[in-house]
Amino acid sequence: MPVRIGYTMMTEQAGPLELVAHLVGAERAGFDFSVISDHSFPWLDSQGHAPYAWSVLGAAAQATSRIPLMTYVTCPTFRYHPAVVAQKAATLQILSRGRFRLGLGSGENLNEHVVGAGWPAAHVRLEMLEEAVGIIRRLFGGGYVSHHGAHYDVENAKLWDLPEEPPPIGVAVSGPRSCALAGRYADLVIATEADAELLRRFDAQGGAGKPRVGQLPVCYDPDRDAAVARAHDQFRWALGGWGVNSELPGPAGFEQASQHTRPEDVAASIPCGDDVDAFVEAVRPYAQAGFTEVALVQIGGDRQAAFLDWAEAKLLPALGRL
Template sequence: MTRFGYFLSSEEFAPRDLLDQARMAEEAGFQALAISDHFHPWNDEQGEGSFVWSMIGALSQVTSLPITTLVTCPTVRMHPALNAQAAATAAVLTGGGFRFGVGSGEALNEHILGDDWPDADVRLEMLEEAVDVVRKLFTGERVSHRGTHYTVENARLYTVPEEPVPVYVSGFGPRAADLAGRIGDGFVTMQPDASIVERFRKAGGGDKPVLGGLKVCWDTDRQRAVKTVHRLWPNEQLPGELAQLLPTPEHFQQASTLVTEEMIADAVVCGDDTREHVDAVAAYANAGFDEVYVNQIGSDQRQFFDFYRTEILPRLTTGS
């Protein structure tokens, strides 16, 4: 049965707001939490960029829900050995309730130290090596590694959970799905596409969990919701590889001038129509996803959680 979770947006909300949302999500009946890992927001209107590992530590103290990063790039901004230490500590703090979602990243967050931003093939190669390093360190044994992209010398994690942290690999195309099937403990992809889920399963994923998510904007006024999404998250409608290649929020703001309110209205669930919300979330379950994470855009958080508690989650869990 599909599990329904809430997606905490560290690009749009300040740390204390995220903690409040986590509490409200658990009270509303959501079964899990996901959180984004960004250095920059996508644009200045979103306006936030908290450190995800600090947030997970704080979240572990205010909620009992399992937490997944969707997703961390463990290859450039932080060395895989440091990501392994952070993930292991997160798992200990959450009593084994942390899952490490990883992906090949975006220049927006990873260029900040002045490193070159490689092409997609190299990024996937780096991701595979990084996951190998992380898993070795999760054993709690002393690790030395000299690979194509990373060196680790005499490193040992002394704080590790009883069981290794599951590593869920993100991907949006066939090659990434194949990589996730081969090296991942699960797969993360954001479109309710049954064919990419099947590709992951045939590439070695088998019955491992598949996670996805969507953004919505609950509001009693649909057009006002459309305007809210257009102001805060127009970047979601940018095509192709732009999301991986543009280096600054200002570049995303420039590119997003091509996104119209009509495009938002066609692509994002806006307003308070119960059936539209149910159908949008259920599309992931119907495509074979095991977990679906919903994110509310904008300030109407309490009303959103009340709406999902009373109108949406009961229908999703009963299939009505």
């Protein structure tokens, strides 16, 4: 089976109206699915945006008819209580007529710091995520739910509008503990690196046969130098790795952490320009690692239309043969 190719609504680089328009274009271009980031801050000031992802998703569900939707990812532990996430996800599944998947993760300080709840150690955040997933699943099951756990209290909650089928739950992984959590509780696994070991750990904990969704930044432009410059300006933060990126509290921290990252460093990690073969080769490691889906992130909020035209004409047909 060929790898399914998705489109990313990157809320850090475009406003809400533009994001919906871009997704309409992605559906028309033939992308297999879509994902959306859920942030309260961009990583760098140069990106310049952070609209509320769930409002964008509601509009996107009405503006499109075919393309699946997915959070990539929502943190159900700090900014959002898990009972509220369950209500949002159930509503969106109805609005999208069954096209929504709920991608969850343990969060980033960049976004979760805004509620002033502190930023505990990674193992505590994973405990919170595990408890949150359990609450969400119980609410998806219908009826009244009360819960008094180590991190959350739920008192007599109920989802009054439930879809015929609850949205599948995906869990983002980055190491052994998150892989174990995802294998036990998730319907699919999410990762941002083409790391086969993560998928092996997921399979060993019960994930065998389930979808596995990756993500890859790309920077299309007929002028490769312009593409490299834009990727460096807006995406150099990505080279820091999850251990750094989950801890920094704001754009100033990412600016400082990436100040010595050179354009050539970014170009070595992110395909830039309009060489179709280079983009295909960047996706290939995900296919080889065992990913069934890869969502592309086109860097640059003002370059989406050109990217979508190029993807429809050249890139998607080439990736279909991967």
